[in-house]
Amino acid sequence: MNDKNSLENSISNDKILDRRDFFRKTAALSMTAIAGTSIFASEAVVDDSAIMHHVPWGQKWGDPVTKNLYGMPSEYEHNVLRRNTELLASGNYRASIAVTPIHESMGIITPNGLFFSRSHGGVAHVDPNEYRLMIHGLVEKPIVLTLEQLKRYPSVTRTHFIECPANGGQEWRGPQFNSLQFAKGFMSCAEWTGVYIKTILEDLGLKPEAQWMLAEGSDNSEMGRTVPVDKVLDDAMIVWGQNGEALRPEQGYPVRLLLPGWEGNLCVKWLKRLEFATEPWYCKEETSKYTALKPTGQAVQHFYANEVNSTVVSPSPEIPWTDLKNGQLIEIEGLAWSGMGTITGVDLSFDGGKNYVPAKLKGLVLPKCWTRWSYMHTYKKGDVLLLTSRAMDDAGYIQPTVDQETAVMGVESVYHRNGVETWEVTAEGKVNHVQIRS
């Protein structure tokens, strides 16, 4: 962090709203700077060559605008990548997941190239000209649509996260990943464009006895899931747009189902068919997997919404505090999300959940969407901290402790773990993933 930012942070941290106060404060800061206290770092010993020399890109032509007609990130960003690990390979990385580097995330939108990628038979490459969507079963009038016809419906644009319900699911029995990307990166957030299914159903005439909808993909695993009509008639969408462009193949190009807030697996990609019936289907991914086994021996099936959850993003194992100076003012920043509503607050603990203080929400706060939160902290070199965040939503839910959650779900349920997460900040400023539990 450079000096300018430190100054801005210290100003914004004090609740100065009025212009006159601002000048007074600035003057005071200048005074202390002159007096040589810790507001500014001491003068550099040698002149910085990045300043003292012409930089190579400043003295020659850049690329013509005709290059990279679809833009790419800077080459220097090449480590900002989705990642995988053998544990999640399921053999040959076809029925597998590549997770999002959320330690590098900014704001509440995940760029399309970094959106986590989960498939059950590999990423299908669908020819949009051969794309068809069929809706049939318990409707008065079944329908088949081409992609162009589907996109003729009035569009709806919504910003929602999608989360694999196995996010954090490898850590029911204790922490395993010393990494934010792997501990919480089975999720991403994007602005989606499509049509409400209820809009299409207006003309098809859903029969009153219809209780369930099968959503089926056209990929080689014919990925299917059963959806209750409640969700279909509430906010379920058929989407073709993601962050202002067509869906990426990894997200089901050209069309996927979007059930805001619900398990990513239910948001069927490469969507080809919706069928309505009185009885549910028993698809492979709602029986053999995506069912949460409890200590009673009973498993929760049709486990829909991803519950209220949060994490500290900075610091994290990938973004440690090893470079901080004693007394440096630093923002603790995080994400909170709930598939059941809108985030209403986040608390932060410095002692692993014994005592909490309220953090501040930042920016847009939208339903079933990533929400940024923040807490300003003065770093004390040598302090050992246990940073735990705890989010709440407007449906009335609050993140449970690890003990509270495992008391009901045990340690074998794999899915829907939303107990509070803890980072240990060591005396050196390194960050370790730990859990606070009995």
Add this chain to the structure above:
Amino acid sequence: MFKLDRKLIISASVAATVALLIGGCFTENAMASSVLAKQQLTIDGGIVYPIVEGKTGPYYVDESTLKGGYTNGRMPTANEIKAWDKDVMADGTGLPEGEGSVEDGEAVYEAKCVSCHGDFGSGSGSYPALSKGNAVELQKTLKNQRVNPDADGPVRVFGSYWPQASTLWWYIRDGMPHPMSKTLTDDEVYALSAYILYTNEMSIAGEEVDEEYVLNREKFLKIKMPNVDGFEPNIAGPNSLQGVRKYYANPLNFGVAKIKPADRCMKDCQKPTVQVSRIQNGGISDFLPPMSTVRDLPVVEEVANPQDEAKKIYEDSCKMCHGADGMGAPVVGDKPAWAKITDKGMATVYKNGLDGINGMPPKGGADLSEDKFKSIVDYMVNTSK
């Protein structure tokens, strides 16, 4: 302020109140009732954002777009519906006639499935297992919790865990073999189902599925899975949605906590018994690619010659099956095995590789040009001379 153990009790009473509200409002079809809007929960236990004054939550809505009247698309033909409506339901809807024996199933399994699912469906590497022994016995492990490192976990394979056999038939027909799905005949699917029932030591209507067993549609519909009653909430029957709504209205059912914000604990919230639980044995850190937050120029991997490139592709895409015994594929370096193959002539070797043979999909499932693929075959053959 109160301590953690009291939270659950309070959650329970909140849940009871919520459950009453839900029961009332949904039977009266109050999906958009503004009176109850505040308290109304969705089927998942979440909140509803009805359209109020042209907005749902923070989003404006053009309500005139929601009224229908669209003429997009067309009616599918009966044949089109038939072509796509092939799902298999628990009551047998969609399950075609056909038959297959355990013996035939074993033959298909050995040819097309063993390379991933292992001998007797026991799994291999990180590919899923299909059976681990007697299904009825293993169903009893579902209460197992690995609360200490030595404890046995629950066994969740087809026989011990899945609630319906229809899932097996449907998924084999549509999703298997994984690299070339939808290539099995209905009889082969019956045969493979029979073989998997056999390896799970299951019975149908009191009759053991032994090596002689022949499965058909009629018998298939009599399969009762040992764990059929092992799932909640109940989703079967004409009023099942009512039950699902009620289930998710009670936080105690699915491990979540509810509380009024003002009542949440802010000070001294922990039991004295809690400890810091740390990552054991170094944890998992074999990330692909390795973790890095450095901002520098990427190192360009120079491919020196075609032989090196072929080796690299082999290692990335082929070694999985051709690098280890027991995967059913000839192992690179196994001279006698490859001599037998090259005896057929290189034209045949190329053709089999390009078209796929036994458990191997066309080009081994790799996305390669024909010439590139042949260069990999050459590499594998030359390395095995």
